[in-house]
Amino acid sequence: MxxxxxxxxxxxxxxxxxxxxxxxxxxxxxxxxxxxxxxxxxxxxxxxxxxxxxxxxxxxxxxxxxxxxxxxxxxxxxxxxxxxxxxxxxxxxxxxxxxxxxxxxxxxxxxxxxxxxxxxxxxxxxxxxxxxxxxxxxxxxxxxxxxxxxxxxxxxxxxxxxxxxxxxxxxxxxxxxxxxxxxxxxxxxxxxxxxxxxxxxxxxxxxxxxxxxxxxxxxxxxxYGDPPGRVELLRRALNGTRLFCDNRAAIMKLHMIDLEAAGIEAGDTGGLVDVVRSVRTVEVVALLVEISDARVKVSMRSKGGDHAVNVAAIANAMGGGGHFHAAGARVDGDLAYADHLVERMLTDAIESGAS
Ligand SMILES: [Mn+2]
Incomplete structure (x- = not known):
């Protein structure tokens, strides 16, 4: 930009x-x-x-x-x-x-x-x-x-x-x-x-x-202000979670129907990544939330350390922005498309900084 x-x-x-x-x-x-x-x-x-x-x-x-x-x-x-x-x-x-x-x-x-x-x-x-x-x-x-x-x-x-x-x-x-x-x-x-x-x-x-x-x-x-629906949201988010790159990266996914079932708004998904970030090997986590059939909100968090992943750079490449360790973007496309895109970008980022 x-x-x-x-x-x-x-x-x-x-x-x-x-x-x-x-x-x-x-x-x-x-x-x-x-x-x-x-x-x-x-x-x-x-x-x-x-x-x-x-x-x-x-x-x-x-x-x-x-x-x-x-x-x-x-x-x-x-x-x-x-x-x-x-x-x-x-x-x-x-x-x-x-x-x-x-x-x-x-x-x-x-x-x-x-x-x-x-x-x-x-x-x-x-x-x-x-x-x-x-x-x-x-x-x-x-x-x-x-x-x-x-x-x-x-x-x-x-x-x-x-x-x-x-x-x-x-x-x-x-x-x-x-x-x-x-x-x-x-x-x-x-x-x-x-x-x-x-x-x-x-x-x-x-x-x-x-x-x-x-x-x-x-x-x-x-x-500690989450509504009870947070438990259902967490259950669904974890169902849609996978680790890759030797467990160094993670993607969590939520469909619109998950948010509806849990009674949670798309803007109230903060903190979900903490559950996965706590895993020792995980260096970067992306949460993908389906906003519509053709739009996905991507939030990324990375840990500190010598080869920390710059999620701001990844977000910028997707038209978004943010900070080195916390950034996000909106991706035009369905959840499957955003999933592939983010997986590729996180993999590239990890492999280019790999020691
Ligand atoms: Mn701020």
Whole structure:
């Protein structure tokens, strides 16, 4: 993707904070990638609450399926709109129509904000991206802060929120702002297990704990928040699982009928790969979820180590994106086609890095 080269920062968090502090009576629209995860939720809600604390109005817009497990994070006094059917009609709301600024958190990729594209059209001059992904579409926003060394968008947001409220660092944030930030950092690092967990991640997280965050509650709600249908989903996912490449790679598969039988949405399949990733020999796992007869969602995770598989490169080759150890794409074709494609790409990746 040619835009990858130019998808980098052209402003600082301090400058973004200064700009947002100066908007007066205007409303800031805050959004993120569709089917928000913990980091998407954390980055948007923390910014919303930080702005509210200094008297700046904002509204958060969530695109697509909203995971039930995260409903508890949104509080009664948060201003949130849901574009659940991804029609984009939610942007007709007068607060969106009259927005003075738009902030997109945890993504900068057109394909991840598809139902907002009509709304974002012509608004690049007033739009800011705060992201930590390697690739995105620069033309979406005139102002960009892209820190690919940040373990989560929430690491950058913690700093941005501190600038907004005038705190010296994240330890000076109030609990309502700190809680979603801690959730985002926790979930994007696999609760501090993934290779992206570095000193800065832990320092930021420690500062957030000092703000009074109930970390145990966040882990319980987000990690132990599966509905009973999860067991049926797991049973079906394991039925469709196979190891290959001397047990170094694994593919898990879910058909639409599996999701229906388990009563689980396609956006709520996170964590399934952990069951297979725990196998010692497995270096990379792909989860294939059938979205329609002709479309498959591919999520890939790799472990760290000397010859770690770069799943971002594989995802890019399939038109998707992500991080070195966690990436995904949507493949046009049926499940059998996607299965063959992914098996070949994982095999190539393992064999080219084999020692
Ligand atoms: Mn993220």
């Amino acid at each position: 040619s835009e990858t080269k130019t998808y980098e920062s052209n402003t600082t968090l301090e400058a973004i904070a200064q700009d947002l502090r100066s908007v007066g009576d205007g409303t800031v629209v805050i959004t993120t990638h569709s089917k928000p995860d913990g980091d998407a939720l954390g980055s948007t809600l923390s910014l919303h609450r930080a702005l509210r604390s200094i008297g700046v109005a904002s509204v958060v817009v969530y695109l697509g399926y909203f995971p039930e497990r995260f409903e508890y994070v949104v509080r009664a006094d948060d201003d949130v709109l849901y574009d659940t059917d991804e029609s984009g009609s939610v942007f007709e709301d007068e607060r969106c129509a009259g927005a003075c600024r738009v902030v997109i958190c945890d993504t900068g990729a057109r394909q991840q904000v598809r139902s907002a594209l009509g709304y974002l059209e012509g608004k690049a001059a007033i739009t800011t991206i705060v992201d930590h992904h390697r690739s995105g579409d620069s033309d979406l926003a005139a102002h960009r802060h892209v820190d690919i060394t940040a373990a989560a968008a929430c690491v950058s947001l913690a700093e941005l929120c501190a600038h907004i409220v005038g705190a010296k660092d994240a330890s000076g944030l109030t609990e309502p702002i700190a809680e979603p930030l801690y959730l985002g950092i926790g979930t994007d690092t696999g609760w501090f297990r993934h290779t992206n967990t570095d000193p800065r991640t832990l320092r930021t997280a420690a500062s957030l704990l000092e703000s009074g965050v109930d970390a145990d509650r966040l882990v319980r709600m987000s990690e």
